[in-house]
Amino acid sequence: MAPEKSGICPAFIDSYSDCARCDVRYFYYSYIKAFTEMDEVKQRVQLEAVVIGLSLTVMLLMSLFLLSLCGISNPVWFGYGHLVGYCWLFYFIGWFVSRKKYGV
Known part of the structure; x- marks a missing residue:
């Protein structure tokens, strides 16, 4: 066009x-x-939050792909368009877990 x-x-x-x-x-x-x-502990917290968020995102992607192969996925709830929001959510989950782990 x-x-x-x-x-x-x-x-x-x-x-x-x-x-x-x-x-x-x-x-x-x-x-x-x-x-x-940042000091060393805060850098460690950020790095661990990114790693946890990335691993949860990869697990979500694999699950979405396998569900779409079976034909039972619901794109309204867990679509590929919502992936950025879930990435942020998973990062903050990792951030809270690592803050609790290191006591920051």
Whole structure:
């Protein structure tokens, strides 16, 4: 489809994506800078939270894939579109578990 016929201004799309990329870059930069200023225990808590969140996300992905193979998945509750929200949820679960473990 040609940009003239779509009704969406291509300049707006380009400027929005550039703005989103700048926000993501700033987030990564500030997160890495904050991570380097943490003490060793807080770095360990963050690392363990990411590892727990990643492993729970991989388990969810495998379960979603296997359920979709069987044809019994419900995309309204556990769809691939909700995966980012579940990633954040799993990260915070890992963060609470590791904070309790290290007593921070």
